Amino acid sequence: MYSKEQTQVLQKKTDKFLQAKQAGPSEMDALRSVLRFHEYRYYILNDPLISDFEYDTIFKLLEGIEREHPDLVTPDSPTQRVAKGLTKDFPTVQHLVPMLSLDNSYNSEDLVDFDRKAKELTGEQQIEYCIEPKFDGAGISLIYENDLLVRGATRGDGVEGDDITTNIKQIRSIPLSARFSSYGIQQIEIRGEVLINKNNFKHFNEQLMEQGLAPLANPRNAASGTLRIKDPAEVAKRNLEAFVYHISDFTLQEGKPLPELLRSHAGALKLLWELGFKSPEKEKKQFRGIEQVVRYCYDFEAQRDDLPYEIDGMVVKVNSFALQDKMGMTSHHPRWAIAYKFKARQGTSTLLQVEFQVGRTGSITPVAKIAATPIGGVMVSSVSLFNEEVIREKDLMIGDTVLVERAGDVIPYIVKPQSALRTGKEKKIIFPHQCPVCKTRLFKEPSEAVWRCINIECPAQVVERIIHFVSKDAMDIRGLGEANVRKFYELGLIRDIPGIYTLDFDKIGSLEGFGKKSIDNLSAAIAHSKSQPLHRLIFALGIRFVGETTAKTLAHAVSHLLDFKNYSTEQLLALEDVGPKVAGSIYHFFQNPANLKMLHQLEKLGVQLKNIKKENTTGGTLQGLSFLLTGTLPRLKRSEAEELIEQHGGKLLSGVSSKLNYLVVGEDAGSKLEKAKKINSIKIINEDEFLQLIGKK
Ligand code: IVH
Numbered sequence: 001m002y003s004k005e006q007t008q009v010l011q012k013k014t015d016k017f018l019q020a021k022q023a024g025p026s027e028m029d030a031l032r033s034v035l036r037f038h039e040y041r042y043y044i045l046n047d048p049l050i051s052d053f054e055y056d057t058i059f060k061l062l063e064g065i066e067r068e069h070p071d072l073v074t075p076d077s078p079t080q081r082v083a084k085g086l087t088k089d090f091p092t093v094q095h096l097v098p099m100l101s102l103d104n105s106y107n108s109e110d111l112v113d114f115d116r117k118a119k120e121l122t123g124e125q126q127i128e129y130c131i132e133p134k135f136d137g138a139g140i141s142l143i144y145e146n147d148l149l150v151r152g153a154t155r156g157d158g159v160e161g162d163d164i165t166t167n168i169k170q171i172r173s174i175p176l177s178a179r180f181s182s183y184g185i186q187q188i189e190i191r192g193e194v195l196i197n198k199n200n201f202k203h204f205n206e207q208l209m210e211q212g213l214a215p216l217a218n219p220r221n222a223a224s225g226t227l228r229i230k231d232p233a234e235v236a237k238r239n240l241e242a243f244v245y246h247i248s249d250f251t252l253q254e255g256k257p258l259p260e261l262l263r264s265h266a267g268a269l270k271l272l273w274e275l276g277f278k279s280p281e282k283e284k285k286q287f288r289g290i291e292q293v294v295r296y297c298y299d300f301e302a303q304r305d306d307l308p309y310e311i312d313g314m315v316v317k318v319n320s321f322a323l324q325d326k327m328g329m330t331s332h333h334p335r336w337a338i339a340y341k342f343k344a345r346q347g348t349s350t351l352l353q354v355e356f357q358v359g360r361t362g363s364i365t366p367v368a369k370i371a372a373t374p375i376g377g378v379m380v381s382s383v384s385l386f387n388e389e390v391i392r393e394k395d396l397m398i399g400d401t402v403l404v405e406r407a408g409d410v411i412p413y414i415v416k417p418q419s420a421l422r423t424g425k426e427k428k429i430i431f432p433h434q435c436p437v438c439k440t441r442l443f444k445e446p447s448e449a450v451w452r453c454i455n456i457e458c459p460a461q462v463v464e465r466i467i468h469f470v471s472k473d474a475m476d477i478r479g480l481g482e483a484n485v486r487k488f489y490e491l492g493l494i495r496d497i498p499g500i501y502t503l504d505f506d507k508i509g510s511l512e513g514f515g516k517k518s519i520d521n522l523s524a525a526i527a528h529s530k531s532q533p534l535h536r537l538i539f540a541l542g543i544r545f546v547g548e549t550t551a552k553t554l555a556h557a558v559s560h561l562l563d564f565k566n567y568s569t570e571q572l573l574a575l576e577d578v579g580p581k582v583a584g585s586i587y588h589f590f591q592n593p594a595n596l597k598m599l600h601q602l603e604k605l606g607v608q609l610k611n612i613k614k615e616n617t618t619g620g621t622l623q624g625l626s627f628l629l630t631g632t633l634p635r636l637k638r639s640e641a642e643e644l645i646e647q648h649g650g651k652l653l654s655g656v657s658s659k660l661n662y663l664v665v666g667e668d669a670g671s672k673l674e675k676a677k678k679i680n681s682i683k684i685i686n687e688d689e690f691l692q693l694i695g696k697k
Pocket of ligand 1: 099100132133135138139192193245246315334337339
């Protein structure tokens with residue numbers, strides 16, 4: 001899509017805009033192409049060249065000019081994805097060509113059979129196939145006219161779907177405009193699949209559970225449900241992405257010849273990729289003969305869990321469009337394509353009993369114990385039922401035969417009971433009124449689906465809070481995993497969070513399975529955790545509704561954690577992305593004397609409550625030094641490198657100037673490097689040298 005030269009030019013322009021305080025209307029085009037370029041690097045290549053902050057800086061520059069010159073706003077300007085207000089309804093629209101389904105196959109015999117029929121229908125001796133993943137999301141259709149995206153629709157019944165154009169515009173991997181005209185194309189209809197990647201799905205479900213809501217069953221439901229949300233801002237937050245894999249219809253401009261690429265499926269994927277779409281250009285492969293096709297399908301199946309998104313099979317397509325036309329289609333599916341479906345990650349089992357677990361915020365989660373059964377290669381014997389409503393909605397009973405599904409990295413869930421198999425001996429699931437651990441009466445907010453134990457001293461909650469505190473994304477105390485926390489708690493070796501820092505290592509040493517080495521490692525990990533950055537400590541405290549992102553915002557706002565004692569809810573609300581619910585929760589946390597006592601204890605025990613970044617006198621190794629990053633670093637993500645710089649007291653600059661001390665250079669470094677070379681005082685270093693500076697090498 002972008003040549004090396006174009007990339008360099010755009011990087012130069014990026015640097016220029018990052019240093020500009022203002023820009024004029026004559027620079028609008030350049031600003032838009034710079035923003036589109038960085039969207040492409042981020043959303044299509046997954047290889048950003050600038051930080052989110054830098055992108056926002058340039059975006060705001062463009063927004064500023066557009067505000068002053070509304071007549072110069074173009075419909076495909078990157079600012080035009082942002083939609084205000086709610087969508088009234090999604091009108092029904094007709095697809096230009098019906099959206100057909102795919103015929104399915106499950107093994108090599110099915111594929112060999114498909115190949116035999118394809119040869120019969122075409123009269124060919126051997127057929128070239130193009131194979132790509134079968135994306136497990138929600139099907140969409142996109143129409144571009146004169147290079148502009150004019151309509152996005154759901155699949156619907158295949159003939160008619162819902163017009164969801166406003167929501168489609170929130171998906172950054174779908175270009176608002178693309179130069180189809182450079183291929184002589186006037187109008188085109190494209191098919192694709194909207195997905196939510198596994199990470200974003202997990203993150204989103206964690207947020208739902210944090211709010212006492214039931215998580216979504218799987219990424220597929222999450223993607224299709226999101227496309228129907230009436231608030232486009234909410235859609236944008238879910239970070240959907242889209243792969244496009246089929247051109248269903250196109251009209252050429254008058255007198256224009258058929259583009260060479262539009263003679264085969266592989267060509268069509270290339271054309272879409274060249275125009276800035278996320279097509280499976282890198283994932284697709286062409287083979288002559290079915291044997292290699294089968295092998296490729298098997299190989300891909302073995303790797304399905306390594307992909308960042310869900311796929312449920314492969315799609316095998318006859319590559320040549322001329323042969324596709326010859327084969328035609330049924331009313332249900334094209335005869336020139338077949339889906340090879342991966343083994344289902346579903347199974348049936350018996351619901352033996354339901355246990356009620358107490359979470360760190362006191363939430364009571366019903367967990368179904370099922371007869372152990374293998375699903376997608378993993379033995380499953382425990383399945384969360386999330387809350388009382390889920391049990392009621394699914395009409396589950398003890399003794400039921402249940403259908404269980406496990407998608408990728410997603411926790412298993414019960415799809416439904418097989419009601420037809422009931423014998424009449426099944427028993428009702430009775431939700432408790434008392435905490436199963438401390439017997440306190442349970443309580444439920446009217447707006448929530450979750451029952452809670454409100455006794456914060458409840459032993460079950462205390463243990464869960466300690467487990468969360470030491471976990472990887474929190475204080476990251478290795479060697480003190482879940483099992484050890486439970487063991488130490490049961491043995492009375494640890495009673496609360498500060499107790500982590502007064503652990504009696506002699507006593508632990510006398511326990512079975514704890515040698516000198518493991519004690520040394522544990523002690524070192526605990527000591528190391530004392531100087532974790534403040535945002536990790538805030539996240540570790542497990543304040544309700546405070547996830548990792550909010551924890552970072554909070555850490556940024558203060559010099560010392562206890563400064564929050566004096567924050568009003570209004571002050572908290574002024575922080576980015578902090579709404580009334582979150583602000584209320586933080587306020588109450590810091591007004592609670594028991595929490596303040598714990599924080600004072602932690603500080604006395606040596607845990608860092610100060611914000612090192614804001615503390616000028618503490619002096620990290622990079623204190624007083626300024627840094628700038630350029631290009632892609634071999635190991636560290638940009639955000640990780642930035643965090644390390646700030647953690648060690650360094651300052652991040654947004655452009656090259658004589659104030660800059662170090663430029664950390666990765667691959668594809670742009671004009672920042674050229675500029676830095678001209679200023680003698682700037683030291684140009686690579687990732688290894690940077691890691692050495694902070695003693696991590
Ligand atoms: S081709 C006429 N290719 O799977 C073209 N479909 O189960 C037919 N799907 O309705 C579609 N990945 O929503 C095609 N690489 C891929 C696909 C794909 C996912 C979906 C699509 C289709 C459904 C059929």
